[in-house]
Amino acid sequence: MKEESKENLVCGLCAITSVFAFLLVWYLGCTFTALGKLLPDPITVLIGMWGYIVGTVGKCSLLMHALHSLQRVLIGFLIGSAxxxxxxxxxxxxRLARAIFNPIFRVIRPIPPIAWIPISIIWFGLGETPKIFLIALAAFANTTLNAMTGAESVDKTVINAAKMLGANEFQIFTTVVIPSAVPSIFAGLQVGISCAWASVVAAEMVKASNGLGWIIQAGMDNNNMTQIISGIIMIGLGGFILTYIMRTIEGVACRWNRSGR
Amino acid sequence: MEQERKMKAGIECINAGKVFVTPEGEHEVVRNLSFATKENEFLVLFGPGQCGKTTIINMIAGFEDVTSGRILADGKKVEKPEPSRGVVFQNIALFPWMTTMGNVEYGLKIRGVKKEQRRAEAQKYIDLVGLSGFENSFPVQLSGGMKQRVGIARAYCNEPEVMLMDEPFGALDAQTRYLMQEELQRIWSAEKRTVIFVTNNIEEALYLADRIIVLTNCPATIKKEYVIDLPRPRNLVSEEFLALRREITGILDSSQED
Structure with a gap:
């Protein structure tokens, strides 16, 4: 118990130190080398970011842009992963469902979301729909395979147990196959949410008037390095927070899958 | 009256056999098996090795088809698994995402029994197997012996007419196994059911059985049958117990030689 909390303390200190060391190297690099011509130093970036958070960049503040991106991701992710x-x-x-859908799915899956951008614009125009379409596609491609593996690998005697207790096929599917696939489904959702978040940025860089992708694109158009890096940092933080939330949900949903105590 | 007795016929195997067809050829695991259970009888199928015994349980349960002969349950041909034949599995096969309560009440739940009623019923069997206080534990939090108690309660709670037990204590350590045999004897005495129990452990067979059918190994056929009428609970070191043990082990040894 004591040993463990000591270890946690050491790990926490190491994490903080590594972040500061990274910022320090960045700062020193900008101050003393030619890197300074390519990149603003971290203090400039943080002050600039603060300005974007309390003030505006484009039409709204940095956090509002993040929320716009988040909204697109959540809608697209829900549709795609469902x-x-x-x-x-x-x-x-x-087996019949697999025979019908698997060949098509196997070909669609390796196509990166970016490759769909032109088609999505031709089909859905320049509004919200093509962006949500791209995100949904990214979530879809990454959740299907894991759900399939989960449903496939259900213990056969557990299914026999349900049959012996009187379950019909529908009840077996809903009360045995689905819950026992949950850990595997979550593995897919983890990857799916990261890909969906990455795709929103790609979608917004093409054509948007808000969102984190737009911030980066607009920053490039105005040659504003601080704005670009602020966008990048927010994307990183957003992805980190989303996967963290997903892991927390997984921990609750799959608590039966870990040995307690 | 005759009809009435036929309805209580329990399980009847008539020349039942099973041949698996594999790419390497045909593999006969059960041959010409004929026996019938009596009401509330504890029948043990005792035999060596891995071969055939689980297949017999699977065929009676309805998980696998017979390839020759017939198996009847209550006079009707067994075609698929049914709640009237409860199974306790060798690998336990609990629903790992459900608590003890969830596992035990599952059968009643999918049949649409109301919550209060099925909770009360499940609680009765959880208490019977000695798991009071562990209603909300997940299987991963329970020991091997406790898991199999849940397995027994789950099968019992569905109120089957026949219980099929496929080496239920095979995966447990010797000490737990012995304890579970005592427990099963107690549970069965409290809630009498017709039981078909498969084991390769002679002591377990003699401790629990009203009748032992000794099977040969691969293909499983009936070697001999013993009615055990020693008083319960049985004394593992009594003269009669040891004599029977010696005799049954003896006929198995001779059957392995030929």
């Missing part, structure tokens, strides 16, 4: 998980579970449980 479709992906449903299809994956069906393909995992029913």
């Amino acid at each position: 479709l992906g998980i449903s299809l994956g579970l069906l393909m995992g449980r029913y």
Whole structure:
């Protein structure tokens, strides 16, 4: 117990030190080398970022831009992962469903979301729809396979146990196959949320009037390095927070899967 | 009256056999098996090795088809698993995402029994197997012996007419196994059911059985049958117990030689 808290303290200190060391190297590099011509130093960036947070960049503040991006991600992610998980579970449980959908899915999956940008614009114009389409696609491609593996690898005797207790096929699917695939589904959701977040940036860089991708794009157009780096930092933080939230949800949903105590 | 007795017929195997067809050829695991259970009888299928016994349970449960002969449950041909035949599995096979309560009440829940009623019923069997206080534990938090208690309670709670137990204590350590045999004897005495119990442990067989059917190894066929009428709970070192043990072990040894 004491040993453990000591270890936690050491790890915490190391984490803080490494962040400061990174900022220090960045600062020294900018001050004493030619890097200063390419990159503003961290203090300038942080002051600039603070200005964007309390003031505005473009039409609204930095945090509002982040929220715009977040909204797109959440809508697209919900649609894409819901479709992906449903299809994956069906393909995992029913050979016929796999025979029908698997070949198409296997070809669509490796196509990166960016490759869909032109088509999405032609199909859906320049509004919100193409962006949500791209994000949904990214979430879909990354959640399907894991859901399928989860549904496929359900312990056969556990299914027999449900049958012996009187469950019909529908009840087996909903009360046995789905819950036992949950850990595997979450592995897919983890990757899916990261890819969805990465895709929103790509989608916004093409055509948008707000969002973190727009900040970066506009920063490049105005040759404003501080703005670009502020955007990048927010993207990193946003992705970090999203995966953290996802892991927390996973911890609750899969608590039966870890040995307590 | 005759009809009435037929309805209580329990499990009847008539020349049942099973041949698996594999790429390497045909593999016969059960041959010409015929027996019938009596009401509330504790019937032990005792045999050596890995071969055939689990298949017999799977066929009676309805998980696998017979390839020859017939198996009847209550006079009707077994075609698929049914709640009237409860199974306790060798690898326990609990639903790991459900608590003890969730596992035990599952059968009643999917049948649409109301919450208060099924909770009360499940609680009765959780208490019976000695797991009071562990209702909200997940299987991963329980020891091997406790998990199998949940398995027994789950099968019992569905009120089957016949219980099929496939080496239920095979994965437990010797000490726990012995304890669980005593427990099962107690549970069965409190809630009488027809039980078909498979084991390769002669002491376990003699401790629990009303009747022992000794099986040969691969393909499983009936070697001999013993009615055990020693008083319960049985004394593992009594004269009669040891004599029976010697005799049954003896006929198995001779059957392995030929």
